[in-house]
Amino acid sequence: MEFSPDGSRLYADTVGGHEIWQYNLLAGTPAAIAASKQRIPITTRGELNDLQLGPDGNIYVSAWDSHYLARLTNVNASAAAVRYEERVVDLQGATCQFALPRGPNDLNLPPVVVTNSGTVSASAVTCAGEPVLFQSSLSPFVTAASYAWDFGDPDAGGANQAAGQAPSHTYTQAGTYAVRLRVTSSSGQVFETGQTVQVLPLPRIAWPADTTLCAGGQYKLSPGPQPAGTTYRWQDGSTTSGQTIIQAGQYQVRVTSPTGCTTQAQITVSFADCPSLLPNIILPAGDNAANAHFALRGLNASDWDLTLFNRWGREIHRQEHYDNSWAAAGQSAGLYYYFLYNPTTGQRLRGWVEVVK
Structure with missing residues (x-):
């Protein structure tokens, strides 16, 4: 028997036979190693005596009554890639009888050349x-x-x-x-x-920091665009690509890419009574400039799309990424109804505002 230089393969010959077998020592269990047995094709006719690893990383083979040593090369590889070479070392008239000597360089092999570590x-x-x-x-x-x-x-x-x-x-x-x-x-x-x-690469989860939302609204929580084959696991065990949040709490998602890489994110969502911060009256002609416009106090106005309706339900104003500029220009005094929509979170807020002129 003999081992390959990297210790991954075991080579065994049959006593008095004509076969060499390779076992994959990385196969796992003893049963798996035994099952990995593969025959190395050889051409030597004599009975095999011994196998021995030489200092050049090849395994040398002796056969009974032969005047030469054979050689196995590429012995770290699987059996199909191993090469058998006959008549490699001339024994100068001597013949093989039993085992090879324990000191391989007694055979006058070339000096040891190790090309890498x-x-x-x-x-x-x-x-x-x-x-x-x-x-x-x-x-x-x-x-x-x-x-x-x-x-x-x-x-x-x-x-x-x-x-x-x-x-x-x-x-x-x-x-x-x-x-x-x-x-x-x-x-x-x-x-x-x-x-x-x-x-x-890891999946990228496009989530904001912990956030407070307006009571009565909702929040569309999604990790953002992901490639086909991505899987999701939420804190409640669900596996959808997103969730609609209507209750305060701590939410968590684990995103696994098609290549098996995983990213996890967590966010705490709370709710507050935001509508009370929004004005229910504006005075476009008044002396106080702060009350002259419909301003979304407590909210980042540009995050919201605004639609306004008169008391008969007719749309009279629409603006994406609102800028706190509506002052009822061209409209009469009276009640108006607003609808605010946050396209990022999915939040919706409804209410009314009175215009006094």
């Missing part, structure tokens, strides 16, 4: 604001003295660098980041490897 892996799906867990798999022929990570995120300041074999990093912005790992061995050699990390 191993492999780097991170979470398959990474969302902005969530920690990314990195892992590095080190070649068994390198004894690491230090690890130096660069996460490709200079905006993170000092957090862009880390040490250790398995650090974590949190990306606050979506994007593609080039991660580099620099390993210094105990002998002073330096090796580098890297990986690209894709960070997905």
Whole structure:
């Protein structure tokens, strides 16, 4: 038996047989590992004796009474990608009888050449604001003295660098980041490897801060436009894209994008007796300028659309994003009825105002 350099695969031959099998040690449970067994196609006719990992990262194969060693390459990969090469090492007239020597360089293999520090892996799906867990798999022929990570995120300041074999990093912005790992061995050699990390954006929830609404009104609470496939979960367990608020309370929604990234928001809504703040009389011809116009005291007027009707129900004035300017110009004294609508929140207010001239 022999392991791949990164420890992810186990290779086994059959005593006196002609087969080599690969097991995926990352498959999970022992049963799953056993079920991952795959045959490596080989051409050697002799009975196989031994498998041994060489310092060049390949696995060498001996066969009974052969004058050569064979070799498996690309042994960190799945069985279909592994290559079998026959007659790789000439034994100079000697023949294989039993196991290979424990010191692979007794076979005069080429000097050890390690081209990188191993492999780097991170979470398959990474969302902005969530920690990314990195892992590095080190070649068994390198004894690491230090690890130096660069996460490709200079905006993170000092957090862009880390040490250790398995650090974590949190990306606050979506994007593609080039991660580099620099390993210094105990002998002073330096090796580098890297990986690209894709960070997905979080859903954006367009909510105001905690707000107070006018009694009798309503509030259309929505996270805002989201892509198709987005899911929602409200504090009451409902899964609609929005709610109409008619009672005071604390409201919460969790929005999950089609890519699996989640954002949560919360808002406290209270109600007050706003209509009492609105004027029920205006004096366009009076001396007090503050009472000359229909002014929405206590409200941000531009948030509202105003429609006014005379006592016979005929519309006499309409203005989107009201500016507190209506002074009954061209209208006679008397009662008028207003309808205020907030297109952002869905609030509606109705009442009357008397014009005195």
